[in-house]
Amino acid sequence: MLRQIHSLPGWMAALFVTLLAVTGAMLSLHPLQAHLQSVQLAQGQATVAELAELAKQRYPGVEEIKRSADGIVSVYFSENNQVQRVQINPLTGAEIPEVHPSELFRWSKNMHRTLLMADTGRIVIGISALCTFILSISGALLVAKRAGGWRHFFHKAQGTQSQRLHVVVGRAALLGLLLSSSTGLYLSAGSLGLISEASEADPAFPDHFNDNTDNKAHATVPLGRFAALQSTDLRDLRSLVFPSANSANEPYFLMSNQGAGYVDASTGEMLTFEAHNTARKIYEWIYALHTGEGLWWLALVLGISALSVPALAITGVTLWWKRRKLRSEITDNSAPENAETLILVGSETGTTWKFANALHRSLRRAGQRVHTAPLDQLEQNYPSARHLLILTATYGEGSAPASAQSFLSKLREHTGLQSLRYAVLGFGDRQFPKFCQYAYEVDAALQEKGLQKLCPITTADRQSVQEFARWGQALTKAMPLDFTLEPVEDHRKTDTFTLIERIDYDDLTDAPSCVLRFQASALQQKKGGRRLPTLPHFEAGDLVAILPPETSIPRFYSLASSASDGFLEICVRRQKNGLCSRFLHTLKVGDTIKAFIQPNPHFRPEAGESPVILIGAGAGIGPLAGFIRHNVHRRPMHLYWGGRTQQSGFLYQEELNRYLKDHRLSELNTAFSRENEPSYVQDRIRANGDALRDLFSKGAQVLVCGGRDMARGVQEALDAVIAPLAMDTQTLITQGRYREDVY
Template sequence: MLRRLHSVAGLALALLLVAIAATGVGLSLQPAVDRLAAPAIAPGVSVAALAKAVAARHQRVDAIRVSGGGAVTVSFNDGAGKQVEIVDPRTGAGLGAYRPSETFRWLADMHRSLLMGDSGRIAVALSALGLLALSLTGAVMLARSLGGAGALLRPVRGGAARRWHGELGRLALAGLLLSALTGTFLSATTFGLLPGAENPAPAVAAKGGPAAPVGRLAGLAAVDVADLERLTFPARNDPTDVFTLRQSRGEAVVDPSTGRILAFTPTSTMDRIGRLANALHTGRFSWAFALFLGLSTAAAPVLGATGFLMWRRRRATPRVIAPAPTADADTVILVGSEGGSTWGFAQTLSRALSEAGQRVSLAAMDDIDNAHLRAQKLVILAATYGDGDAPASAKKFLEKLGGLERRIPVAVLGFGDRTFPSFCGYAERVVAALDAQGWPRLIAPKRIDRQSAQEFAQWGRDLGAALGCALTLEHVAEPPKTNAFALVGRETYGEAVGAPVAILRFASPGNAPRFEAGDLVGIVPPGSAMPRFYSLVSSRRDGVLEICVRLQPGGLCSTWLHSLKAGEQIEAFIRDNPSFRPVEGRAPLILIGAGAGIAPLAGFVRANDSERPMHLYWGGRSAASDFLYEHELAERLAQRRLTSLRTAFSRHPADAAYVQDRVADDAHRLRVLIRAEAQILVCGGRDMARAVAETIEAVVRPLGLDLATLKSNGRYLEDVY
């Protein structure tokens, strides 16, 4: 509900907020411009002294005003009509004619009403209210995603859009909340939705005696110019007219002949609140504070753009419908999914259970809380990511499990690929944790190989038997939305050592989604409904989709890809891979891979426009036959996009070695980099990744670190197959 409110408000107000934010940024410069144009007001000069100095230079003075930005102006008439000048607040000397900026006036009108009168003011008021809702819901969601309010300063993980959205939102939150709150208050005041601000001023008149020199009037001498807002002079030919002196604490009426204060109207509470709201909204009291507000407001368009990108990605994931609210459910299905396909199985299960008379609710595994345990039973569908890791929607599940109050019967179904050593490894970790904490089993855990609909149906029959009902699960996977990519280039390596690897480049059509190096491309081979995933070397700005494919004996997809001819097409889709991506900043990167695992690492180097320190360790079989990206890496070294390159070849006649050997040889150098907050990214086969992990563990131990700490801090990432 909170996410939906945040998304709907953001999308509905996007263009309006951009216009208001842009004008707000422009207006934030006005206090700084005013400060350059007029000297600052320093305490120690009385209003009487300033009025005396001004009156000595002009025939008739109408008023002295202090603007919100601190400029002191005088309106006067010396016989040539009414004029306004800026004066020095210390001496009263004239500093030139006061000419309000037409640019700032236009920006102010645009900001307050969109140049549309009352209808524009209503739109702006709704925008302020919407911005308030966006700021509050965004702050709550960010806190939740980072682990609570106390974790708001933790790094934001995820894709580029998510990181920019979270980091910018966190930096701009205080300014946006303040602007939204004060803007909403000022709009409510404009439309009379709040009580009146002013106390009624009494009607008083001067005694009518001869006017005393203005510099001697006690009522004016008692007030410092630093506290002045406005001083209105009496009419020249009306002996009963008075001085009206306005300051923050109230308005005084001063007799021009005696200098006595005839009446004083204190500022009402609502007026004080309104003045404070106006000062905080405009920042006119401090140019530095105004610039802070401007910078916060400038983040709004970027937040809108990144929010839209995140919304599009969420819209692209499978949509599921929970037939029953959590509070009414007797069966809760929790889903751990990386790419979204497991949600499809959950939806099939939910429909079948609902048809069998069950009240079913669905949620991500990460969302588990005590409310879900009011149900009679729990069903967990858990995919495995990488080498036994948690999928995207289950990263916090095991951490949250121990804090739950109840234990109800649970069934666990794992999804994975039997060709991987850690087949359904994460589901097995979930089962072990549940057993250790004493959760009763509804049925025995089961593993599904390659999303087999037949195995899923059999498990459904077993679950139905345990529930005492006939449960028929007929699951038809929804095919992913794909784009056609035509092969435009190929380089083949490794044929001499019996391990062919092809670098394939496909033309990227204009309607292809955005992608970056390290993201995944899912390719659906002929004769199979199950996609195979490959790490991307290229980003969309390269104009091609580039992958490295090792020919696997009997491999359906790799065999087909190796047989493609120029111009032939593949059907593929992009999957964001934020869990394997360099963190932002200038900290060094240590890139470690072997074989085709060089793919995303070479892509990170290729995209290193800022010449960030990058150190690549890579292993192959033979330098003569399968040195992937040899010429490009040499070029990147010359361009300083790659800082250093260390290679290892297992079939080198004189110096046979594996990549972990090179890592061990450079232990001292790597410790220096790790002390400098280096991040380590490892890509390749499981055996290589396991050997590298053991080596890195030994490297960092003298630093008082371990691999688990590096992983938890996002400084050790793996993309393992």
């Protein structure tokens, strides 16, 4: 529901909200311009009496003095039967050249207030302000929910590039957008008469002047010594109206920040005064917060926040379209009452739907009648169904995703599912503390309901196509049904890379490893009249997706190099049934591959000087070696790595020894499982408990790369080591100090 609340006003008002934001950003420059044009006064530097005397001497026909919230002082005077206006320096009375608003500014102001459509435009503007407010509140709630609570609100954004940009820009602009929209909503309500607009103070005209229509008496006190004007600081002045030339004994009318009153033209005393009421003060305070008048720095903040709206609109619409497109790809969807197999999907951003679509097509090809729908659309009756397959993501801190908000409550009340056999595939990110928590809750609820499992629950880290494929193999055996799970294709554009160097490590096992270095093959850039190959941008820890021949399913490998190294480097262990690893191990220098880069920004050391603990096993050393290679500032880095044999299976041995000598690597701890005294990397961690606790007390962060079983053992070992510090790995994950890239 929260996502629908966020999406609906965004769609309804995207154009108007963007127009409102762009014109608001343009208007936000005016307070700064006025600030630079005006003479800034200190409190107590001058009084209204001094200014009035100065204006009267320099402009004998003065009728009124005004001071804007930005500090610009204007004098209106009569000359040759015409009213003239000049801007002056309030301390000297000298005229200041006036900067007139441009046509573009005036157009922007009218567009921002009424869309050039009078009252109809005011209504649209009010609705747009309301939509902006709703979008800001719902967006903040969505970010907090996805991050796992408000305390993680500003943690590094996860997801695709569009998702990260939408979150980062939205968070940065949140306070500004909330302030602009809430104050704009109040002002719109006032202009439309929905709330009463507070009027300015209107003091009663002094009674003893009512009948004095032709009094020519002269003032007994000089204007510059009027007590009422002397007691009013010039910074508080809004306007001072002089008596007319034909009735010099009429009182002066003074409007200040405190209120309004009439000043006796003979004695300079305040005759009547009325303070601004609370409603008026609130209105003026809200008006200043919205326009930035008198608060030029706030206007700039609001203007910068407003400029985020086009970016938010573009990324928001892009994300909505992708979610809708992925879901709409389901074809040949059988009716619920006719389906033999049910596929129910829990998705937040839409990515789970591409896996559901692949599963749907595979089962249809096998002759099954399949009904695929969101988890929330659980029906009461499925008379033909035999299997229930659930693919669901987890949102934030273990919550249900957008399309599964009511599933568990519906399931508890359901009475007709017990005959179904089910399987659950959970999608998530292991960097979140409650990885696939909702999938586990669904699995437990189905068991409690009495349904029988087809196969154990499976989890896929960051949309792993390999886990999806393994789950499909388990389904094939359990259903039983003769079908091949259709692969989830990735249609991103690939580049061609040529192998320029390979380093082989034959560790006397059936799973040798090698380090492969590639150069870009595509001619993408001109330099000095020649076309030279260039690498796409990437950093160590990012992923390269390689497409083996005769398949469109990429296999992902962690990068051991950055583009600045001039080559793309990976470390590959040959797997017995690994299609891609076996292909890579057959490559000769000069052979080419097709691949694309997938950024993996969460897996790299955070900036700073705190120690970094790198832990890996086997080919997982690749990105860790890349981090050390680029440690040019000699930040403390401690490597724990496990291999099989020291003599022929010590990956990166020469390079690591070189890094120890030049202090890019502070410490190297190795473990070998097929030596006379076998050990594993977690054994080294337990043995070095004291040293590790000292590093963690200094704010150390951990990066782990390798197999899932190794990563699980490392977590258990570290939990034991840091328990005396009242810490555990889940706490470190929450703090962003423990990151994994496991497979």
